[in-house]
Amino acid sequence: MTWRAPEITRKNEPYVGDERTMLEGWLEYHRDTLLLKCAGLTAEQLRTASVEPSALTLLGLVRHLAEVEAWWFRENFARQSVDYPYYIPDNPDADHDVSNADAEADFATYQREVELARAAAAGRSLDETFIEVGPKKRTFNLRWVYVHMIEEYARHNGHADLIRERIDGVTGD
Template sequence: MTWTAPVIDRRTEPYVGDERTMLQGWLDFHRDTLLQKCRGLTAEQLKQASVPPSGLTLLGLVRHLALVERSWFRIRFAGEDVKDLYITDDNQDAEFDDVASADAEADFAVYRAELVACDAAVADRDLEETFVDPLGGSTRSLRWVYIHMIEEYARHNGHADLVRERVDGVTGD
């Protein structure tokens, strides 16, 4: 039996609310949008590259965003002692490069679990709270992380639009 990406109910972006509600709401909207771009596709379709020479795939985007969520929310901001996902010393782009042998169902489970863990890591933290980014030494706030993640998803959801259209012709917001 072939695994197929599940259908999700995409949450709508918030129209009113305090700053934290707006940031979390927009992040959730973009998270759901990525999943919506993958819905109904088989594991094989999720691994299909967009257009040569690009190797960009929808599964690669899911893997990448799980990695980025973990990196910014849990490792850098919250200081959790967890390893990066997918990447190795030999391949810093393994989340994109190693898709052919990846298990799509397992990667979607990792992605969903990572979202829960990231939300839990920052649930009671103040947007003004800062940390020093170990990869560059700059001081950043949790607010910055939220804004950066919304930007990261918005950019990659644009990529996902194009990849999905290439895979099976489906378009939409």
């Protein structure tokens, strides 16, 4: 039997709530949107590039966002040690190289990183600050991470929408 990306029922974004409810709700909405754009596709379809010369694929986006979740929530904010599954120092964009990727395993990695990101932020104040890992040493707070992640997903979900339309003509939310 051919593996296909799981079907998903996306929850609506929150219409009313406090700041934390809105930030978490919108991030969940965008996480679900990425999965919705992949739903029902085979591994081969998920590896289909958007349009030349771009090598952007739905599977590459899933892999990329798994690492972005780990980078901001776990390594930077929670100061956890992260073993990145795709990052290679000589090729920082290796997450987008899906030529030999295992789509089913990559979806499991994505789901695991989302769960770990949720756990890293659970019960923590949006005002809690941290210093960015790396040479820049900028100071951020958890609120910024949520806003940035919403922006990151929104941008890539736009890409995902176009890629999905190219693959099988499916458009929409």
